[in-house]
Amino acid sequence: MTTLSRRRLLQTGAAAVPAIALGARPARAASSLPATGVAPSSLAAFDQAMQKYVTEREISCAQLAVAKNGKILLARGYGSYSKILPGKPRFISMVQPTSLFRIASLSKNITGAAIARLAQDGKLSLTAPVTTLLGLSADADPRLAEVTVTRLLQHLGGWDRAVSPDQLWADHTIAASLGISLPIDHADIIKWATARKLDYDPGTKYAYSNYGYMLLGRIIEKVSGMSYEAYVKQKLLAPAGITRMKLGRSLLAETGTSEVTYSSKFTNKTVLDDSGNVVPYPYGGFNMPNQDANGGWLASAVDLVKWGFVFDKAGTVLNSTSLSRIFAKPEIGMNSGGSWYGFGWSVRNNNVGTLNTWHTGSMPGTFSFLARIQNGVSYCAIFNRREETGSPDFDSIDPILGQAASAVRTWPTTDLTSRYF
Numbered sequence: 001m002t003t004l005s006r007r008r009l010l011q012t013g014a015a016a017v018p019a020i021a022l023g024a025r026p027a028r029a030a031s032s033l034p035a036t037g038v039a040p041s042s043l044a045a046f047d048q049a050m051q052k053y054v055t056e057r058e059i060s061c062a063q064l065a066v067a068k069n070g071k072i073l074l075a076r077g078y079g080s081y082s083k084i085l086p087g088k089p090r091f092i093s094m095v096q097p098t099s100l101f102r103i104a105s106l107s108k109n110i111t112g113a114a115i116a117r118l119a120q121d122g123k124l125s126l127t128a129p130v131t132t133l134l135g136l137s138a139d140a141d142p143r144l145a146e147v148t149v150t151r152l153l154q155h156l157g158g159w160d161r162a163v164s165p166d167q168l169w170a171d172h173t174i175a176a177s178l179g180i181s182l183p184i185d186h187a188d189i190i191k192w193a194t195a196r197k198l199d200y201d202p203g204t205k206y207a208y209s210n211y212g213y214m215l216l217g218r219i220i221e222k223v224s225g226m227s228y229e230a231y232v233k234q235k236l237l238a239p240a241g242i243t244r245m246k247l248g249r250s251l252l253a254e255t256g257t258s259e260v261t262y263s264s265k266f267t268n269k270t271v272l273d274d275s276g277n278v279v280p281y282p283y284g285g286f287n288m289p290n291q292d293a294n295g296g297w298l299a300s301a302v303d304l305v306k307w308g309f310v311f312d313k314a315g316t317v318l319n320s321t322s323l324s325r326i327f328a329k330p331e332i333g334m335n336s337g338g339s340w341y342g343f344g345w346s347v348r349n350n351n352v353g354t355l356n357t358w359h360t361g362s363m364p365g366t367f368s369f370l371a372r373i374q375n376g377v378s379y380c381a382i383f384n385r386r387e388e389t390g391s392p393d394f395d396s397i398d399p400i401l402g403q404a405a406s407a408v409r410t411w412p413t414t415d416l417t418s419r420y421f
Helices: 003-012 041-056 104-120 130-134 142-148 149-153 171-178 187-193 211-223 228-236 289-295 299-313 320-327 393-407
Strands: 035-038 063-068 071-083 090-095 267-269 278-280 295-300 339-341 348-349 355-363 366-372 378-385
Touching: 003 071, 003 378, 041 063, 041 071, 041 378, 041 393, 063 289, 063 299, 071 299, 104 149, 104 228, 104 289, 104 295, 104 320, 104 339, 104 355, 104 366, 130 142, 130 149, 130 211, 149 211, 171 187, 187 211, 211 228, 211 289, 228 289, 228 348, 299 320, 299 366, 299 378, 339 378, 378 393
Parallel strands: none
Antiparallel strands: 035 071, 063 071, 063 378, 071 090, 267 278, 339 348, 348 355, 355 366, 366 378
């Protein structure tokens, strides 16, 4: 998100800055889009804002879910998609509230919760070094022994993608360096990264690291004795009543009919083999299974607001100690804007004495946004493409949804949660 949008919405829960001031394209007349699901009249501002947003940006697939105090109040799918899967005729569908999207880095708070749960169950110390947990050598840089689980969670591990390549997006470089064929896997990425020096002293500054969260996924597997996906489904999602979410795959042929298609104007050389073929970026231009713990989940917007309920109060998934750990300030404190990064959440104090927490997700073919603001309100929007012109256009969804929330005069009481279990 832009600094301005975070400061406005996440401090007050309402956005005072028009979207156009945050880089949105000039408005065009919004035509009615195909839409599914339920949008109560009292929440019309949300639905109208999304209709306008999606139409202006010519987005073919989107979702919105809105909740308050543990109840899902609005669940909408916008647009349609078609695909041809192996051995099947062309499939055409309107986007449903339960259609699956790649959610990219919204996956990080899932991984953060999994780590917190392992600590809650006495199976993991948050101060344990990654070298010990994963048997990594610190020969290339002794500072690696100072990288703890908590520092991985809070992006304080020593890797800075502004200085060195993002390890999850450097498949060709890693394969060439190791002298191996594509595709590479987690072990290859770790081998390459462990042989390089860190970019800064662990614990001294915040630098967003996909690699750090990939390592957390491997810690979850090592400590639990289960696959990352199986552990999350069994210990976190099932107790929360969430059944649809799963890890995504790289190719269109590997998707099912419930997953939307993804749009990008960019192509890339495939990372799935050594052919050198140029492919649509969302389908083979990056390795989706490798993204698992840092950005690999598929979900719907209703799944994600329901997932957010887990963090509202202590319950069957996370106890009060775990929730406190997840939202605690890191050792470096808050940033200059007054927010900080917890266990997969950006966090700040709001003006009613509670916390606003949020995260975005972005990869070729995906943009997602989930926010939990004051007075028990939360919302999630997901799109099948991201802004690719260099402007922060998609970040403008933050104040737009904040304005919609502030426009609500009476919140509905009907709970849609059981409809979208």
